[in-house]
Amino acid sequence: MRMNEIDIICRDGVRLGGHWWGSAGDAVSGNVIVNPATGVLARYYHRYARFLAGHGYDVLTYDYRGIGASRPARLKGCGYRWPHWGERDFDAVLRYVQARRRGGPLLVVGHSIGGFLPGLAESAGLIERLLTVGAQHAWWLDYAPRKRAGLFLKWHVAMPVLTALYGYFPGRRLGWLEDLPAGVANDWSFGGPAIRKAGRFAEVTAPILAVAVSDDELGTVPAIRRTLSYYTNAPRAAALIEPADYGRAAIGHFNLFHDSHAAGFWTETLAWLKDGRNPWRDLPL
Secondary structure, eight states, X not given: OEEEEEEEEOTTSOEEEEEEEEOSSSSOOEEEEEEOOTTOXXXXXXXXXXXXXXXXXEEEEEOOTTSGGGOOSOOTTOOOOHHHIIIIIIHHHHHHHHHHOOSSOEEEXXXXXXXXXXXXXXTGGGOOEEEEESOOOOOGGGSOGGGHHHHHHIIIIIHHHHHHHHSEEOHXXXXXXXXXXXXXXXXXXXXXXXXXXXXXXXXXXXXXXXXXXXXXXSSOHHHXXXXXXXXXXXOEEEEEEOGGGGTOSOOTTTGXXXXXXXXXXXXXXXXXXXXXXXXXXXXOO
16 A cells, blocks of 8 residues: 655645555555545544555545645635535545546545535536445534534534634634634534535436434434435435444444444445445435
8 A cells, every 4th residue: 555645736726635545456446535524634534545545445535625734824814615625625636536546436435524515516427436424514403303402502603603703713722623714614503504505416426325323413314314315316325323233332423434443334335335235224215
């Protein structure tokens, strides 16, 4: 396996920082783009990328503008919005992978907002198969009912207030997430279903498998179904995972990309990426 730092230049000139993980073998099974969740550094997915590269894939991980390796010198006033991550960042990444692919299909693994962004990209027609995990866009009525009030206060009251005070969302200082550009934070707090109006979801024709975790308070079953419903021209399926499936008491929104899942969930994702086969329990749409 070969890992190289890369720069990706978007159409508006913004530079994204990322990594290219070359297949461990000479034959390439496919090309995988890993789309992070909001406020999560790409390096959280590096071990999963290394795992995929060890199974014959060329993999690209990257940070959205305003995050991690793609953070500007001054976050306050940068003007970055959630739609930019799909329309400009993910689109540039798709074109980058298309230009250097060595063979095999172009695949996407999208976590949280990362499963929503493909529907915003002009080049989304290049995608040949899509796996989403907890894909949603923070519509508060889709939050888990038992946690809804607390999540609303955190993300739709406290976050916009703090964003107005600081000129960006100081997530790292709070220990919640990474810092976010003000536009991204406010799109999360106030965007709701309206965020999809900027999209090109109908242009995505790749098969989609959307994974929901039963104790995910953000990417709930209603949220997963809502996001899938936007992809009107794609063959769509959904799967439900229970923590007990892996002998755990809890998984939640983020844990599936922890390397403790390498022998379980990570290995099972190969069934979809390689063969288009759902290895989990079907979730009716």
